[in-house]
Amino acid sequence: MASSINQNAYSSALPNFRNLGILLRILLVVNLAAIAAAIMESKGPNDFWPRLLDVSVVVQPLLMLSVLALVLLNDLLKHLPYYLGAVAVLVLELVLATLLYVYGRPLLPVEGTWLERYWLLTFLVTLMLLLYFDLRGRALSPAISEARLQALQARIRPHFLFNSINAVLSLIRQDPKRAEGALEDMADLFRVVMADNRELTLLVREVALCREYLGLEQLRLGERLRVEWHVDKMPGDARIPPLVLQPLLENAVYHGIEPRTEPGVISINIYLAREQVHAVLRNPYEREGNHHAGNKMALANIRERLQLHFDAEASLTTKVSDGAYQVHITMPYVKDRQ
Amino acid sequence: MTGSGERPLRIVIVDDEAPARSRMRDLLADCAACLPLTIEGEVDSGRAVLALLAARAADVVLLDIRMPEMDGIEVAQHLQKLDNPPAVVFTTAYDAYAIRAFEVHAVDYLLKPIRAGRLREALSRVRSAARPGPEVLRELQPKPRAFLSAQERGKIHLIPVGEILYLKAELKYVTVRDARREFLVDESLTRLEHEYAERFVRVHRNCLVARHAIRGFERAAGDSGEGNWLVVVNGCDEKIPVSRRQQHIVREFGKDR
Numbered sequence: 001m002a003s004s005i006n007q008n009a010y011s012s013a014l015p016n017f018r019n020l021g022i023l024l025r026i027l028l029v030v031n032l033a034a035i036a037a038a039i040m041e042s043k044g045p046n047d048f049w050p051r052l053l054d055v056s057v058v059v060q061p062l063l064m065l066s067v068l069a070l071v072l073l074n075d076l077l078k079h080l081p082y083y084l085g086a087v088a089v090l091v092l093e094l095v096l097a098t099l100l101y102v103y104g105r106p107l108l109p110v111e112g113t114w115l116e117r118y119w120l121l122t123f124l125v126t127l128m129l130l131l132y133f134d135l136r137g138r139a140l141s142p143a144i145s146e147a148r149l150q151a152l153q154a155r156i157r158p159h160f161l162f163n164s165i166n167a168v169l170s171l172i173r174q175d176p177k178r179a180e181g182a183l184e185d186m187a188d189l190f191r192v193v194m195a196d197n198r199e200l201t202l203l204v205r206e207v208a209l210c211r212e213y214l215g216l217e218q219l220r221l222g223e224r225l226r227v228e229w230h231v232d233k234m235p236g237d238a239r240i241p242p243l244v245l246q247p248l249l250e251n252a253v254y255h256g257i258e259p260r261t262e263p264g265v266i267s268i269n270i271y272l273a274r275e276q277v278h279a280v281l282r283n284p285y286e287r288e289g290n291h292h293a294g295n296k297m298a299l300a301n302i303r304e305r306l307q308l309h310f311d312a313e314a315s316l317t318t319k320v321s322d323g324a325y326q327v328h329i330t331m332p333y334v335k336d337r338q
Numbered sequence: 339m340t341g342s343g344e345r346p347l348r349i350v351i352v353d354d355e356a357p358a359r360s361r362m363r364d365l366l367a368d369c370a371a372c373l374p375l376t377i378e379g380e381v382d383s384g385r386a387v388l389a390l391l392a393a394r395a396a397d398v399v400l401l402d403i404r405m406p407e408m409d410g411i412e413v414a415q416h417l418q419k420l421d422n423p424p425a426v427v428f429t430t431a432y433d434a435y436a437i438r439a440f441e442v443h444a445v446d447y448l449l450k451p452i453r454a455g456r457l458r459e460a461l462s463r464v465r466s467a468a469r470p471g472p473e474v475l476r477e478l479q480p481k482p483r484a485f486l487s488a489q490e491r492g493k494i495h496l497i498p499v500g501e502i503l504y505l506k507a508e509l510k511y512v513t514v515r516d517a518r519r520e521f522l523v524d525e526s527l528t529r530l531e532h533e534y535a536e537r538f539v540r541v542h543r544n545c546l547v548a549r550h551a552i553r554g555f556e557r558a559a560g561d562s563g564e565g566n567w568l569v570v571v572n573g574c575d576e577k578i579p580v581s582r583r584q585q586h587i588v589r590e591f592g593k594d595r
Contacts, residue, residue, distance in 0.1 A: 162431035163355070166450040170361035220355045261383065261406045
């Protein structure tokens with residue numbers, strides 16, 4: 001089965017016919033089809049309304065009957081496998097159309113129609129609706145957004161990995177204790193990077209990770225890297241998407257500190273204001289150095305993950321001012337697992 | 339291997355990160371057992387290695403690529419101006435573009451973390467290996483250089499490109515003028531025009547002027563018969579004639595302001 005190969009694969013299902021939104025969509029689509037049919041039939045602009053009336057006389061009773069039947073049979077249909085359910089809906093519609101033709105015709109002022117025509121039109125419109133609901137289900141499926149989240153997982157720059165390994169290697173002979181500490185930090189960092197990062201994490205944890213990361217960078221950059229933390233007023237229990245801050249610090253080091261000969265300061269300011277968590281990161285920035293695609297990708301990645309988790313409630317803005325580059329993230333203050 | 343009677347290989351380490359230099363020292367110590375070598379120096383920037391090599395000679399420079407101010411590939415280009423340029427072995431942790439270029443041009447490089455065996459191999463063939471020429475080095479780094487270099491009495495003088503006012507072609511050389519003085523560099527004006535298309539504008543067949551240094555234009559007093567506009571350059575008294583063919587830049591300059 002497909003589902004055993006890829007656990008994120010979307011499995012088709014009939015829509016919930018008791019959902020008002022679904023019913024409204026059915027009414028809308030069928031009526032649009034009726035209007036289209038009336039346009040096709042009419043011989044001139046003045047002929048349209050009489051034609052629509054003719055079509056409606058047949059379509060509306062069938063539509064009402066169908067909706068009623070689907071609402072009643074919803075639970076039954078739900079238990080069928082998708083393809084059987086879809087076939088059942090098609091058969092149901094054909095049966096309803098036949099019943100209407102046989103019993104309704106004497107009561108309704110329609111002349112000269114044939115049963116096969118009812119069948120074909122009913123079949124086509126029903127099939128169209130089924131396909132539409134299937135596509136819509138796929139587009140909205142949480143599996144899809146989860147897959148997107150997974151694909152969006154932050155990645156550490158290989159540049160950082162190999163340089164850090166090199167720095168640790170240099171410590172092994174001279175300062176084995178520090179080498180041990182550095183390897184432990186690296187292990188922590190990679191544990192988080194490689195973890196399944198679809199759930200929110202605690203802000204304190206992300207900050208601890210950032211400290212470990214900056215410790216590793218300090219190892220190789222030494223005096224050139226200075227870090228200022230302003231996190232006394234940070235709401236540590238806030239839940240945030242994992243790896244939202246660390247990649248930004250990686251950018252700050254790569255674009256702000258490494259290209260400089262003089263020491264530079266990275267400042268991290270996290271605080272709570274009006275039930276919103278604010279994180280402001282600043283690093284030195286020289287306009288001369290062209291801005292790289294890598295930076296934009298990391299920003300786009302974080303922006304998209306913020307949006308997937310918090311929708312419009314979160315934002316990420318950047319600005320360049322007097323030799324500094326600043327990223328400002330705003331997130332809702334979420335305390336518990338949602 | 340070359341003859342065993344040969345003097346030890348003189349090596350200079352260039353890396354902006356202290357741990358990387360110390361690791362390289364350890365590795366060289368390991369290599370010393372089977373390959374006679376001495377460490378002539380250990381510096382943290384391209385500027386420092388150029389200064390060091392003005393004072394003493396070296397056979398090999400182990401050169402990190404990603405460094406502030408001036409990257410390793412640019413340093414290698416300036417090193418070539420020395421009377422006895424040393425061989426260069428590039429070191430890098432990760433640089434997808436450069437590595438591909440090295441492979442293409444068979445330039446020797448070491449990937450960090452470096453293995454002692456790999457380092458020994460690179461060092462033992464350094465004396466016989468062909469050196470990459472200036473064209474190859476330019477291809478390794480498509481970014482414009484941050485400095486031009488002039489050789490003066492065995493020393494390499496670095497001129498920051500941002501400080502150059504104009505470049506003038508004279509016979510074999512190009513004269514580089516900054517706010518203080520002039521230098522002669524061994525370059526071609528056409529190539530420089532290409533490399534710094536955004537920074538310099540050609541005002542004359544033999545002259546490129548830095549856009550930021552143009553204060554304005556004025557009419558030439560006497561009619562020399564060639565052009566009738568002169569470029570007034572910030573920070574120097576000399577005025578440079580604009581050739582007839584380049585008259586359009588006078589109008590364009592006005593528009594940019």
